[in-house]
Amino acid sequence: MEKIPFSPPRVDQVTVDAVSEVLLSGWITTGPKTRALEEKIAAYVQSDAVLCLNSWTNACELMLRKFGVGEGDEVIIPAYTYAATANIVMHLGAKPVMLDIDPKTFHITPETIAQAFTKNTKVVMPVDIGGLPVDYDGIMSILKNAPFQAHSELQEQVGRPLFLSDAAHSFGATYKGKAVGTQADVTGYSFHAVKNLTTAEGGALAFHLPNGVDHAALRKSINISALHGQTKDALEKTAGSSWKYDVIEAGFKCNMTDLQAAIGLVELERYDQTLKRRKAICEQYLDGFKDQSWFLAPHFEDGDRESSYHLFMLRIDGASEAQRDEIMERVQNDGVSVNVHFQPLPLLSFYKGLGYEMNHYPSSFKAYSHEISLPVYYDLSDAQVERVIGTIKRAVAQVL
Ligand SMILES: Cc1ncc(COP(=O)(O)O)c(C=O)c1O
Structure with a gap:
């Protein structure tokens, strides 16, 4: 595919x-x-x-x-x-x-x-x-x-x-x-x-x-x-x-x-269109995952602010870092490119070497360890978004 x-x-x-x-x-x-x-x-x-x-x-x-x-x-x-x-x-x-x-x-x-x-x-x-x-x-x-x-x-x-x-x-x-x-x-x-x-x-x-x-x-x-x-x-x-x-x-x-x-x-010149499409994609993801017990929804808006919908940072409740990696591998093998945002800086050799310790940043580690960023771009079609949703659901069900 x-x-x-x-x-x-x-x-x-x-x-x-x-x-x-x-x-x-x-x-x-x-x-x-x-x-x-x-x-x-x-x-x-x-x-x-x-x-x-x-x-x-x-x-x-x-x-x-x-x-x-x-x-x-x-x-x-x-x-x-x-x-x-x-x-x-x-x-x-x-x-x-x-x-x-x-x-x-x-x-x-x-x-x-x-x-x-x-x-x-x-x-x-x-x-x-x-x-x-x-x-x-x-x-x-x-x-x-x-x-x-x-x-x-x-x-x-x-x-x-x-x-x-x-x-x-x-x-x-x-x-x-x-x-x-x-x-x-x-x-x-x-x-x-x-x-x-x-x-x-x-x-x-x-x-x-x-x-x-x-x-x-x-x-x-x-x-x-x-x-x-x-x-x-x-x-x-x-x-x-x-x-x-x-x-x-x-x-x-x-x-x-x-x-x-x-x-x-x-x-x-066409940025308003781009933003609108990105928002629609994120809403389709929100809707597609809302009935999954493991789904932790990204925060896109509240009274004061609205995101630019740059990333859809999906988080999988209960997934360990190793399980997240396995889910990603299955999703990639199914032809869907995903990413992780971000490895917290204390995980990286250079900053670790300077003495920054990951255990001082528990929320950062948790956010990273069960996060997968999904595709979001203007030309992504509704049908492709559905395919991403299905692929993720399948992989999570297999791994968790
Ligand atoms: C949070 C954050 N800050 C800074 C940058 C650096 O941006 P640039 O690649 O334009 O230097 C990036 C790039 O991905 C980023 O994600």
Whole structure:
């Protein structure tokens, strides 16, 4: 039987035409398409400044650098996330302070974050896992009373730890009726190939800092860091009256190209349709499993928030880690691609080697050990969703 992939991108002739147009335009690196995508994303999330780069990872790392995070500093993150969240903290010589998650939402909460504050806390970086927004207002309100010692100009201006949201999964999710993007100080999106909205690889920052921080200047300054510290990018050099640029720091190289932005512009134009279809797929799964005694439903919405339906994180009550793996193997053998989100960081050799111990994060381990992420993508048909449901039910019945 035909294989059902996990999350292929939504690519059709419209996408191909848009990329071809850029290929033939004579301008394929960062240029008008990237700037147009930034403006459209800014309008979509109602932010007054957005910067697109080549990944969430590099965008958020540059944001941490710009905030002045370094050795001796602490960044609060969940233990249950992708390695990128912690790796960028390590790159700066700072310490990821990992917290266990709430078993219902898979989030770190204002209560656990408040207990983890120390005088060294510089950033709080919760994750909207699967696309469900965290308790943004709750986290912001405890941040306002957090202990804080400012060590950079931007830190002084903000006056408290930075709230950098890992919204890699939650572009298009809503919190209190507004798109995720203006609730935290900075919101970082991922447009990686499997994400709801993709640019093949890519990411963006939306800025919403307090106390009159100049968003346009901050955006520009991170953009300079993303291009070797060059004061003018290639387009500015070509378009401006003078070719001459300066290099004001030993910067990085992680700009988004117009080829990528062209894909993103097509994706954004029809994103409402994409979200609607993803929601319908998740609802079909919810309905298909609701009478199974082992079924633990993912949390997609409540009074304040609605997910972007990035992942359908199925959890199987009573399944051990080994049984989950066996169920997955049977499902894969039946031609359905599934995944696990995520191996908690203390399970991974590198973080284990640093002394993070899995038994300090029991909810993260439990969430991981009986979790299977099911296929969710725009072109998945109702009939294919039914096939996934049947395959999962059969495998669970055989294994449990
Ligand atoms: C929670 C989370 N944060 C960050 C990232 C990193 O995103 P990118 O691949 O765009 O750097 C990912 C990617 O999958 C992710 O799942």
